Amino acid sequence: MDNLTNPDIQILREPESFSFSSSSSPKHFKSMAMDASPASENSNVQENSNVQEILDLEVNNDHNERAQWLLNSPTPPGPWNELVHSVRKSVSSQRNKFKNEPGSKHVASFLKGIFTILSWCRNYKATKFKNDLMAGLTLASLSIPQSIGYATLAKLDPQYGLYTSAVPPLIYAVMGTSREIAIGPVAVVSMLLCSMIQKLEDPQANPIEYRNLVLTATFFAGTFQAAFGLFRLGFLVDILPHAAIVGFVAGAAIVIGLQQLKGLLGITYFTNKTDVISVMKAVWKSVHHPWNPDNFILGCSFLSFILVTRFLGRRNKKLFWVPAIAPLVSVILSTLIVFLTRADEHGVKIVKHIEKGINPSSVHQLQFNGKHVGEVAKIGLIAAVVALTEAIAVGRSFASIKGYHLDGNKEMVAFGFMNIVGSFTSCYVATGSFSRTAVNFSAGCETAVSNIVMAITVLISLELFTRLLYYTPIAILASIILSALPGLIDLNEVHNIWKVDKLDFLACIGAFFGVLFGSVEIGLSVAVTISFAKIILISIQPGIEKLGRLPGTDLFRDVKQYPIAVRTPGILIIQVKSALLCFANANFVKERIIRRITEEKDHEDSEEKSQRTIQLVLLDMSNLINIDTSGIASLEELNKNLEANGMKLAIANPKWQVIHRLRLANFVDNIGGKVFLSIAEAMDSNLSANMATI
Numbered sequence: 001m002d003n004l005t006n007p008d009i010q011i012l013r014e015p016e017s018f019s020f021s022s023s024s025s026p027k028h029f030k031s032m033a034m035d036a037s038p039a040s041e042n043s044n045v046q047e048n049s050n051v052q053e054i055l056d057l058e059v060n061n062d063h064n065e066r067a068q069w070l071l072n073s074p075t076p077p078g079p080w081n082e083l084v085h086s087v088r089k090s091v092s093s094q095r096n097k098f099k100n101e102p103g104s105k106h107v108a109s110f111l112k113g114i115f116t117i118l119s120w121c122r123n124y125k126a127t128k129f130k131n132d133l134m135a136g137l138t139l140a141s142l143s144i145p146q147s148i149g150y151a152t153l154a155k156l157d158p159q160y161g162l163y164t165s166a167v168p169p170l171i172y173a174v175m176g177t178s179r180e181i182a183i184g185p186v187a188v189v190s191m192l193l194c195s196m197i198q199k200l201e202d203p204q205a206n207p208i209e210y211r212n213l214v215l216t217a218t219f220f221a222g223t224f225q226a227a228f229g230l231f232r233l234g235f236l237v238d239i240l241p242h243a244a245i246v247g248f249v250a251g252a253a254i255v256i257g258l259q260q261l262k263g264l265l266g267i268t269y270f271t272n273k274t275d276v277i278s279v280m281k282a283v284w285k286s287v288h289h290p291w292n293p294d295n296f297i298l299g300c301s302f303l304s305f306i307l308v309t310r311f312l313g314r315r316n317k318k319l320f321w322v323p324a325i326a327p328l329v330s331v332i333l334s335t336l337i338v339f340l341t342r343a344d345e346h347g348v349k350i351v352k353h354i355e356k357g358i359n360p361s362s363v364h365q366l367q368f369n370g371k372h373v374g375e376v377a378k379i380g381l382i383a384a385v386v387a388l389t390e391a392i393a394v395g396r397s398f399a400s401i402k403g404y405h406l407d408g409n410k411e412m413v414a415f416g417f418m419n420i421v422g423s424f425t426s427c428y429v430a431t432g433s434f435s436r437t438a439v440n441f442s443a444g445c446e447t448a449v450s451n452i453v454m455a456i457t458v459l460i461s462l463e464l465f466t467r468l469l470y471y472t473p474i475a476i477l478a479s480i481i482l483s484a485l486p487g488l489i490d491l492n493e494v495h496n497i498w499k500v501d502k503l504d505f506l507a508c509i510g511a512f513f514g515v516l517f518g519s520v521e522i523g524l525s526v527a528v529t530i531s532f533a534k535i536i537l538i539s540i541q542p543g544i545e546k547l548g549r550l551p552g553t554d555l556f557r558d559v560k561q562y563p564i565a566v567r568t569p570g571i572l573i574i575q576v577k578s579a580l581l582c583f584a585n586a587n588f589v590k591e592r593i594i595r596r597i598t599e600e601k602d603h604e605d606s607e608e609k610s611q612r613t614i615q616l617v618l619l620d621m622s623n624l625i626n627i628d629t630s631g632i633a634s635l636e637e638l639n640k641n642l643e644a645n646g647m648k649l650a651i652a653n654p655k656w657q658v659i660h661r662l663r664l665a666n667f668v669d670n671i672g673g674k675v676f677l678s679i680a681e682a683m684d685s686n687l688s689a690n691m692a693t694i
Helices: 007-012 026-035 041-071 079-097 103-114 117-123 126-153 158-164 167-175 187-197 207-230 234-239 242-259 261-265 276-287 293-315 321-341 373-402 408-424 434-442 449-464 474-484 491-500 502-517 520-540 586-602 629-644 656-664 679-692
Strands: 182-184 431-433 544-549 556-558 571-576 616-620 648-652
Touching (some): 041 656, 117 167, 126 158, 126 434, 158 167, 182 449, 187 207, 187 242, 187 520, 207 373, 207 408, 242 276, 242 491, 261 276, 276 502, 502 520, 586 616, 586 629, 616 679, 629 656, 648 679
Parallel strands (some): 616 648
Antiparallel strands (some): 544 571
């Protein structure tokens, strides 16, 4: 006790009396000061003064030491260094992987990385082949009529749809990572190619030139897809957000359905435009001309048959094969009816000639020197993104059900090479189909061998059975396409989007109406524009949160979300809800903070004003990943504004890039070094400062 009453002795012996470790806290010293028992009033005051001096020294030492951890951190790597490091890491990992392996194993590992089939073919068993065989045959029964219908939708000859269901599935089965996805032409991509390429060449006036442009667009689509995978650019596929895809596909489904009225009604002359107004005008004009109702009756009859079988398949999962073979049964029965009744001589429109034989080479048909190369490349890019978005979404949904991982980069490479080879073999853009994948999954497929079985079945059909399809009515193909469209309109998902995010719903509706009343390009443009506008709006107008301490914890949360959070008198803690403080949002954030400070002053009660007057504004930068010169300038202006009003500015938990740039700009010195590792440490430091003034 005598030592405590003697300041000289106390200071000399302070290392023995108090520990200056980082674990000490102001609360610890405060309790020690309160527990001391002075012999007299003067000695009590003197003792408290000495304890407080040691407290301040302890806290300041702790703060200075921890601040140096933050301020003396190494220089963060720049973008170029990060890129070089990433490449070196990838190369070194592959080198280490093959370091202790002989040359033959190097080649084997390399081939397994490209051809996925080599990884699982060794464990392939006869029981799996039995399941894949049944699934592949079931899949072929659905793919053959659908492929013919989608080819007519793309305004190509029917055999091109069959070509697209033959070669691309074989390539994907060798390189792809999905076990369930079914490869072939799909309605949305078929309509997209048709709607965009027919603006360059008329498919009726110049069918050969039109076909060549479609094949060239397929080559570009495959090239872009392969590049996305090889250079790890898969994020470009996400340029079309989920909500926009939902709206786009729904609008495309309605447009496709309206276009099928040409085949269903047997209309000879029809518009090449895809918007709903032009299509309805064409249908209305055809009513005033003679038309044969036999096409409509035949098409609606088998459309009803297909829909009834689909209903039965949903009611009883064991009957999944019934709706799967219904389109093929419809084609066979309707072809027999037309052949036996000679209905084609009485106005029923038929497919007529389908070329016999497997895929012919089309390398010489690709056009890279024509006047439309630039436009075709753009069409290929759009088709690549849309096709990949649909395929990866389908593949991941079924992979999650089976519980395995789908490699996105390998998928993009597989789709890219699949379409490149397809463009050389008379195929147009192929991708994963949701309806056929669902059939493949329900049929019990085990591996991608089901795609191989389907492709072989299609090749056999091309070689042997194309003549039997001569009398197939066009109305049946229209009914098959119409039967597949309801699955493209997901009203439940639209409702969920509305509930979760109104801006996403706006993008969804924008894409829907853009496709419906404009064109495919307009729909995609509207969707992308709204989505980017949403990102810009969120970026340039980030919110700020006023934080308070949750009782009994060192956690600081938004006082609006947690009304129980306790605010500290004299301190305003603000968190910026943005990952980037830059030229686009810096002034907005500064003005919001100043406005919040003004509001705080206006709401202070006159009786409590002396206790609640803001002395310190603490910015929590835990969300902030980066900052530019405009952001730093706004912080400097904020600091000057606060100093002019008798307040101080401090920052807590700045990230690596942020503190590095603030240090280079001398901003840390301008705010007096008030940089803290956490809000809790800033609060403790301020508590000790307040105690020093007592």
